Structure formats: C-alpha cells, structure tokens
Amino acid sequence: MSGIAGIIHFDGRPVEPGLIEKMTGAMAHRGPDGINHWVKRSVALGQCMLRTTPESLEEHQPLTNEDESLVLVMDGRVDNWEDLRRELLSRGAVLRNRSDAELVLRTYEFWGRDCLAHIDGDFSLVIWDAKQHQAFCARDRMGNKPFNYYWAGRTFAFSSEVRSILDLPWVPERLNEGMVAQYLSTEWLSREDTFWRGILRLKPAHRIVVRTRGFQPEQYWTPDLYETLPYSTDEEYIEHYRELFTDVVRRMSRSHRPVAYEVSGGLDSSAIFAVAANLCHQVKLPTPGIEGYTLDFRGDPSADEAEFCQAVSRHVHQPIRKVAPAQMPLSWYRSRAELHREFPGYPNSAMGLSIRARARVAGSRVLMVGVGGDQWLGGSRLYYAEALREGNWRDFLASFKADWNNVGFHASAWWALRYGLVPLLPENVKRLARQADLSRRIHRLDTSSWLVPAMKREMAHRREEATSSSSPAARWVGQRAHLSKLLNPYDAVAGEHEERLCSSQGLALRRPFQHAKIVQYAFSMPIRLRMRGRLNKYTHRKAMGDLLPASVLNRETKAEFSIVFHKHLSEMRGELIDRVAARNGRWVDSAGVEDLYKFYADRADAGWPGWALWGLFGCDAVAWKGRLAPEGKS
Numbered sequence: 175m176s177g178i179a180g181i182i183h184f185d186g187r188p189v190e191p192g193l194i195e196k197m198t199g200a201m202a203h204r205g206p207d208g209i210n211h212w213v214k215r216s217v218a219l220g221q222c223m224l225r226t227t228p229e230s231l232e233e234h235q236p237l238t239n240e241d242e243s244l245v246l247v248m249d250g251r252v253d254n255w256e257d258l259r260r261e262l263l264s265r266g267a268v269l270r271n272r273s274d275a276e277l278v279l280r281t282y283e284f285w286g287r288d289c290l291a292h293i294d295g296d297f298s299l300v301i302w303d304a305k306q307h308q309a310f311c312a313r314d315r316m317g318n319k320p321f322n323y324y325w326a327g328r329t330f331a332f333s334s335e336v337r338s339i340l341d342l343p344w345v346p347e348r349l350n351e352g353m354v355a356q357y358l359s360t361e362w363l364s365r366e367d368t369f370w371r372g373i374l375r376l377k378p379a380h381r382i383v384v385r386t387r388g389f390q391p392e393q394y395w396t397p398d399l400y401e402t403l404p405y406s407t408d409e410e411y412i413e414h415y416r417e418l419f420t421d422v423v424r425r426m427s428r429s430h431r432p433v434a435y436e437v438s439g440g441l442d443s444s445a446i447f448a449v450a451a452n453l454c455h456q457v458k459l460p461t462p463g464i465e466g467y468t469l470d471f472r473g474d475p476s477a478d479e480a481e482f483c484q485a486v487s488r489h490v491h492q493p494i495r496k497v498a499p500a501q502m503p504l505s506w507y508r509s510r511a512e513l514h515r516e517f518p519g520y521p522n523s524a525m526g527l528s529i530r531a532r533a534r535v536a537g538s539r540v541l542m543v544g545v546g547g548d549q550w551l552g553g554s555r556l557y558y559a560e561a562l563r564e565g566n567w568r569d570f571l572a573s574f575k576a577d578w579n580n581v582g583f584h585a586s587a588w589w590a591l592r593y594g595l596v597p598l599l600p601e602n603v604k605r606l607a608r609q610a611d612l613s614r615r616i617h618r619l620d621t622s623s624w625l626v627p628a629m630k631r632e633m634a635h636r637r638e639e640a641t642s643s644s645s646p647a648a649r650w651v652g653q654r655a656h657l658s659k660l661l662n663p664y665d666a667v668a669g670e671h672e673e674r675l676c677s678s679q680g681l682a683l684r685r686p687f688q689h690a691k692i693v694q695y696a697f698s699m700p701i702r703l704r705m706r707g708r709l710n711k712y713t714h715r716k717a718m719g720d721l722l723p724a725s726v727l728n729r730e731t732k733a734e735f736s737i738v739f740h741k742h743l744s745e746m747r748g749e750l751i752d753r754v755a756a757r758n759g760r761w762v763d764s765a766g767v768e769d770l771y772k773f774y775a776d777r778a779d780a781g782w783p784g785w786a787l788w789g790l791f792g793c794d795a796v797a798w799k800g801r802l803a804p805e806g807k808s
Contacts, residue, residue, distance in 0.1 A: 176677055177204030177222030178247040179333040180300055181342070182309055184386040186216050190343075194218035197331075197338040204249075204334060206680045212236035212245055217302050221247045222334075226539045226682045228430040228460075229255065233273035239283065243304045246279045249319050249334055250297025251682075253425040253689075258292060282310065287383060290394050294691075296684070298376070300332060309384040315395045315690040317378030318683070320670050324373050330384045335674070336368050337515040346372065349797050352636060354761060355629045357517065357789035359621045360782050362663035363640040369516060369796050378666065395690070397660070397697040399649040408716075411703055416717035418695055419686070423449045424459060426542065426684045432463035433540045434533035434681070436526065437486060437494050439468065439479030441711060441722075441729060442547030444486045446686055448721040450542070451490035465536060466494035467529045476734040485723040497532050499525035504742065504749070504791075511795035518792050519671040520785070521738040530679040541676055545669075546687030549659045550696040551714045553652070553704020558594030560651045560701050570594070573702050580707025597651060621782060624766030626759070652701030660693070739784040747771055750787060754794045762790060 179197040181189050198209045198220040205222025212219045221235035237246045252258060252274040259277060262269065267280045274295075281289040282301050290312055298321035301310045309330060313321045323332040324339050333339050340347055348371040356362050366374045376382065379395040405411050427433050427450055435447045447466050453459040466487065471477035480496070487494045507518040533541055561570035570590075577586040622630050645661055648654045659665065669688070676683040686692065699713065706712040708730070715727055755767040767790070774783035 176224035176249055176682060177201050177334040178220070178249050178298065178300065179222075179338050180217075180219040180247060180302075180309075180331065182218075182302065182330045182384070183216040183328065184307075184330065184384075185328040188215045189213060189218040193342065194220045196341055197333055198222055200338045200341050201333070201335045201677075203680070204677050210235060212238070212247075214242075217245070217304075219245055219247045219300070219302065221249075224539065224677075224680065224682060225430070227251065227274070227428050229272040229274055231430060232271040233275050235275055237273075237275045237279055239279060244279060244282065245302040245304075246275055246282075246299065248275050248278055248297055248299040250274070250278075250295060250299060250314065251428075251684075252277050252293055252295045252297075253422075253428075254294040255428075258294075261292070286310075287381065290381065298334065307385065310381070311376065311384065312381040312394070313376045313378055315379045316685075316688045316693065317666055317669060318673070318685060318688055320673060321376040322368060322373055323376060323382075325384075325388065328386070330389075335514060335516075336370060336373055337513070339373050340370060340515050348372070351629065351761070352632050354793045354797070355625065355632045356636070356663075357793050358625060358629070358761060358786060359633055360785045360789065361621060361633065361637075362667060363636045365661070365663045365666050369793075375666075375670075396646060397656075397690075397694050399646065399653060399697060401694065401698045403698050408703060411699055412713050412716045415695060415699070415713050418691060419445075419714075419717065420449050420453070422686045422689045422692060423542075424453055426686050426689070427453070427464075427540075428460040429538075429540045430462070431537050431539050432465050433461045433542060434465045434467060434529070434536070434538040436529055436541060436543045437466045437468050437483055438544065438733065439482030439486065439726065440544065440732060441715065441718075441726060442551075442687060443544030444482070444722055444726050445547075445714065445718050446542055446544055447486065447492070447494075448490050448718065451492045452721055455491075461540075464492065465533065465538060466492055467497055467532060468494050469499045469525065469529065470496040471499065471733075474737055477737060479733050482726050482729065485725045489723040490721070495532070497528045499738070500527040500531075501525070501738075501741070502527065504746070507792065508795045511792065514674060516674070516796065517667075517671065518795055519675065520788055520792075521742055522735045523668075523671055523675060525735070525738050527675060527679070530676055530681055534679045534681060539680070539682060540684055541681045542684050542686065543672075544687065545672070545685050546692075547711070547714070549665070550656070550687055550693055551704065551711045553701060553710060553712070554655065555589045555593035555705060556597060556651050557700070557702035557705070558590050559597040562594050563598060563651060569700070569702060577707050580709070621786065624762050624770050624786075626761060626763055629761055650701065652704070653697055656693075656696055736781070736784065739788065743774065743784055743787055746787070746791065750790060754790055757798070758790070758794055761793070 181194060194211050201222060207223040207225045209222050219236045225231055235247055255274060262280050269276055281292050287310060296314045296318035298313050298319040320334050322336050322339060324345055326344055331339050331342055339345055350367055350369055350371045353367045353369050365377050368375060379393055380391045381394050382389045382391045423446055437443050437447045450459060450464050454464055468483045483494050502524050510518040557573050574586055574590055577589060622633055648657055673683050703713045751768050755762055755764045770783055774787060
C-alpha cells in the first residue's frame, strides 16, 4: 500500500471529472499493483496499490463498509494485526477478509476517532464518514508514512505526494521561501511546511477531523514520560529490550515476498539483519526469505565497511550481496525535483538507489533499514546528573564504579564533575561558563551569512516562532535529548526523502528503530543503560551479544560518506556561482556564495558548507524546474 489522494468539496458541488485520476496519475509509481478510485458527487478518493503482505493480496481500496457510509483510503500496515483481529472478533465484528485495511475500517466503526489507540504500525489514512459529513485523517506516531494536505476554505485535498496537490487547478503554485531559507541555512525549524505555500504536512502522531467549518490538527500520541519498567537489575532491562526489538523486527518483516535488508556493517542495520536471520532459522519470520545488501566502497577507506559486513554474513550464515553505490548525475536530481516538486535529496541518500533497484529486480517489496538507532539507543554521560538530581547515590556510585573499571579513576572523576555537577548549575552560571570556554571559539562562517537580508529576517522570524512554541517538559535530564530528537524537523524531512526514494523503486520502507514501542522504551529505560564507559548503546550491544560478531558488537567507528558530496561539489563551482546564484538573487548574495564555496574548498571537513551549497542547488531545482521562475503560477 503506497499512495493515497482525495478531494472533498464541503459545499456539496461535484468533483470535476478526471481530477482524482490526475492526482493518482502524478504518483503512479506508488501503485504498481493497480490504481483505483471511489467517486460520489462531492467526494473523490484514490489509492495506488503496492501489495507487501500476504493479507494485502485480499485487499482492495478505496474500501467501503456495507452501505458505503464509510470509505477508507490508507497507505500503511498494521503491525498488531494478530491482536487487533482477535479483539475485533471478540466484539462481534464481521471481517470480510484478512486485510489490514479491513481491520482499520472496522476499528473506526467501533471506536471512532479513538481508533488509533488500537492500531500499531505505519500509516497515513483518510476515512470519509458520510453520515457525519466529515473526513477523519491520521498519520502514524513516528511519521513514517507521508501525508500532505491543502484547505481552500470549503475544499480539502490530500495526497501522499505534494505534486498531486499542485496539479489541482485551484491550488496556487507559490514557493514557500521560508522553507528555502531553512535549507540554505541548514537549520530546519518547521515540521509542517512544504516548499509550497498553503500545502502542509500533517505532523507525526496527529489527526484531524475535517468538517464544513474546517479543522484543527490534534496530537493523539506522545511517549509517556512517566512510564517506568518494573526491573531492578541491568540484566532485566537488557532482556526486555531484546524481546521487544525481536518482536518489532518480526512484525515488520511480514511480507509475501523475500524482504530486503540494508546492511551497512554498522551496529544498527547489522542487528536488524541478525535478528531477522535468527528468526528465519527458527522458522518464526513471516516472510518467505531474507536478502542482505551492502554498498561496495572499495577504494575509499573512510566509507568501506566490507570487513564488518563479511563478519556479519559469516556469523549469521546468510549471504550479503555487494552493490556498487549509485552515482547519479546532476540532471537526475533536477529531474527528480521536477517530478516530485520537492527537494531532490542529498547525494549520501541517492547512493543507496542501487540497493533499492537491485532489491526490486530480485522481487522484494519491502526494504528494512537501520535508521534511528543512533537517535533512540545512543546515550551520554548525563546519567551522573540524573542520579544527583534524584538523590540516587546508589546509581551514581554504581555508574562511577562501572566507568572506573572501564576507563580508570581520573577519567571517571572528570566525567562525574563535567556530566554530573555542571548540568545542574543555574542557567546563568552555565552561560558564563560557555562564554569563557575558549575551546568553543572555533572560527566558522555564520550559516546565514550568505543570505540576502529578507531571507535572514525570515530565518530570524522562524527561530522566534520555534522558540516560543510549546513542547513537553522532560521528566528526567536524560529525556531532554530524546524529546529534541522526537520533534526534530530535519529528521522528519529526511525520512520523507528516503520514503520517496524507496517508493520510486516499488518498495515499502520499514524502519524498526523508528517504531513507537522502541521509542517508548528509550524514554523509559534508565539513562545509565545507554552508555557505559566509552561504550555507547550499551543496552543494545549487550542484548545483541550472541547474534553479532565481536568486531561489529564492539565497533566504535562509523563510516563517513562525505566523498559523495565532494565528487559533485568539486565540479559545481561554475554551476553554483555563475548560474544558480545569479538567478536566485532573491535568496543569496553572489559574493556570499563564492565565499562559502571557498570556505568549503579549504575546509571540506567542516561539513555544513557542503550541505548548504547542495541546498542551494536543490532549492533551485525545485523552484525553477528548468522553465518556471520562483513565483510560479498564481
């Protein structure tokens, strides 16, 4: 299931002939198994089908109930399908088939807008309720499935892809230059904005009920910051995590075709593949087979992870196929921006296109990746501050003893001071300390220095809005970083880039570490179990102890892929300065672009200048399409 679209005129006028077909046609790549529509006067719904599970073979969308008073379109998957089916049957529900869509429609019949509490999985969905004359819309807890919408006062339009909405005749094509400013500053502040004014994203874990008078998005889920697990030993927490992670991988591997796993050789993607292989050997994995793939970076020591992948392959007794990384020309990025009317992505994402193409040719419909492990399983030494704030001297001393055994007394004593006392100092004291910390005064350009004044003002306004917006208060010191990651706008944008890339290849993207249950565990487990000594992801490593080879289990290095940026940017000086900057004087100062390029050439290891320069190229591709000025149609 891979694409939905719809038009609802709340003033009762009929939907114009051919419009819903135009919307689904704009994202036909999402429907290799068929595109279908349901139209009834003022409501038109469409779905592009990608069948990924055995149950989806019985599914047909748009899906109606018996009297067509409810109509569902969904891009998604229900991971608790076994439990939800039993619960519905126990309540007397009549299930016409085994499909996930049938489960969701019946769940809405029983619980209405509260149905989401019973559905576990990745989804974006809309249910037209004719009796209530309303549309119920929702997006999954982590935002793994896209949902874009436009409200024109009396008309609601939605789609999995922005382009489908832009193709509607009443939707103006007006560039959102505030979004452009964020890409050029490499500072993302909004989780709702798209590149087009008026077209918005429904934020993760949000729902809306659209009626004639409009709607107001509301959040239906957030991690429970007060949940505690009833364990007294580290071993109990570790065993709980192993069982949880194994169950998530099992459920997300459900497919009627072999599942493809991207295995980088790093700890996270290797762990997913190892758990899947272990379940496969036990005949407990709901898929006919597993296929491992890795990118072959021979000749680039900073990116080559072949040694680690080979160790994983030998350990789990499963082959991992080497695939050359994709090296797409600049014309590909421009074509992609024109097709999707979205930022075309970064080279470090596009290099994985070859794995996706190989997996598709091999017959897979699902790709599993290790994104999210760093965010939710990594830690910091703030476990000292946590213990001190709670007055828990037992945990403080236990952490100190464990660190002493790993790194010695002096390093442990410094950590206890730096990460125990300092974080608990008053904010004004910490501010003075930061100002006095000469090590922080590293020369670098301001990320907004190359923007014209109007764009700088736009960024200042957006920063002010982001600062004033409310967010939940952390219960523990260790939850602050996780809350920041949960609400991180760039992670949301990057996830959608990757989802579009997979969809373009006829694959459904699945990310076990981005499962809400894994995220809830991260908020609930003690911070001291995330890092021990210099060993980050402590609980994760211990839980995978017998499933991974020691070389991967104890690995502390990470591959570095800046080479994919350098290959393009080293050849793009004329393109960026003479052409792109020259025609985008409303965004950037040409001299500033040249200064930034020089800074990048001198210090390519600085990182962000390359991202900013690529941001300029990508935004130009979105705005101009090779033929339209940034103002677009009106």
